[in-house]
Ligand SMILES: CC/C=C\C/C=C\C/C=C\C/C=C\C=C\C(=O)SCCNC(=O)CCNC(=O)[C@H](O)C(C)(C)COP(=O)(O)OP(=O)(O)OC[C@H]1O[C@@H](n2cnc3c(N)ncnc32)[C@H](O)[C@@H]1OP(=O)(O)O
């Protein structure tokens with residue numbers, strides 16, 4: 530078999546060899562058994578009960594998706610939580626459900642993070658209800674896939690105002706008040722893996738998330754002296770209605786997305802909630818300025834130039850190795 534394949538490849542350049550339909554029609558050996566079976570997500574809350582007792586956590590976008598999962602975990606660990614976003618009915622329902630599940634109070638505050646006055650009013654309300662927070666999670670975001678030549682100025686503004694300006698307004702408003710009261714806090718921003726690489730078709734989101742990362746790394750350096758830590762989680766794909774309805778509206782891309790994730794599956798909201806809780810906890814007081822990629826290996830899998838060689842079968846490797854070994858000189 531190897532000899533036959535070698536004869537077919539013989540005389541062609543390595544490039545032509547890779548471009549051949551023979552190479553591209555080869556199934557990836559790993560496809561016979563999904564790696565997912567090695568990487569089942571663990572259920573349950575990771576930190577000890579009471580890790581956030583007497584603590585207040587403020588989570589933007591806490592009514593849905595990943596924000597809701599992080600709020601649930603912090604509440605289970607004893608925190609009083611305050612969740613904020615535009616849709617008060619959604620927030621209120623989530624707050625009621627989590628409170629009755631955990632027995633700890635969750636407060637809902639309406640706030641459009643694009644509006645600095647609304648942000649200031651939201652923090653006033655929080656101060657009255659719970660006092661200033663110990664944990665701040667900037668999770669609210671807006672996004673949609675769109676060829677950049679179809680983007681209007683307002684489309685750009687809408688996303689960058691939520692993601693970058695919203696995070697800045699929340700962080701500055703809370704930071705200044707915390708500094709005045711000489712109270713320490715953990716700030717966490719949820720960005721995305723393409724904040725680092727950039728990505729076509731989500732250009733406002735990529736630009737704004739990169740700005741959030743610069744903001745948080747800068748403040749990690751500047752505000753440690755006030756007792757403030759700043760960290761970043763870059764999640765890979767995790768199924769939420771908010772993200773998938775705007776980024777894969779037809780569902781056509783999910784399968785190919787999973788095949789490029791070395792762990793063979795999407796993340797779960799509970800996994801990211803455990804990581805966020807750890808970063809925000811007293812177990813991580815030495816962590817500041819960290820950027821944690823949490824993506825099942827998707828980023829490195831997309832980045833490595835030779836990673837497509839996962840498709841090469843052992844027989845094909847025999848051929849290639851023979852070709853390489855037979856090369857003499859430069
Ligand atoms: C290959 C990929 C395969 C699979 C991907 C699958 C999964 C995800 C994997 C990874 C995810 C990585 C990162 C994820 C990051 C996220 O942030 S996900 C979170 C997404 N959640 C949300 O967006 C929730 C909040 N969003 C919203 O409320 C709206 O979507 C909003 C548009 C952002 C804001 O709403 P608002 O009501 O304020 O704004 P509008 O008035 O409706 O619109 C403002 C302007 O934007 C223009 N617009 C809106 N939608 C589109 C569109 N689809 N295309 C082009 N332009 C759009 C709108 O027309 C307005 O502009 P104007 O007309 O000029 O006034």
Ligand SMILES: NC(=O)C1=CN([C@@H]2O[C@H](COP(=O)(O)OP(=O)(O)OC[C@H]3O[C@@H](n4cnc5c(N)ncnc54)[C@H](OP(=O)(O)O)[C@@H]3O)[C@@H](O)[C@H]2O)C=CC1
Pocket residue numbers: 589590591592593594595596613614615616617619640641642643667668669670671691695719720721722763764765766767768769770771772773
């Ligand atoms: N799911 C995924 O695969 C990934 C998600 N992320 C990030 O995770 C975070 C959560 O996303 P996810 O849970 O998936 O999506 P959701 O759409 O469920 O969450 C976004 C939240 O942001 C809130 N929000 C939007 N605009 C505003 C605003 N102007 N003011 C206040 N709140 C606002 C929304 O509430 P409301 O509409 O009530 O305002 C909503 O609760 C985001 O930062 C996202 O970028 C990153 C990588 C991957």
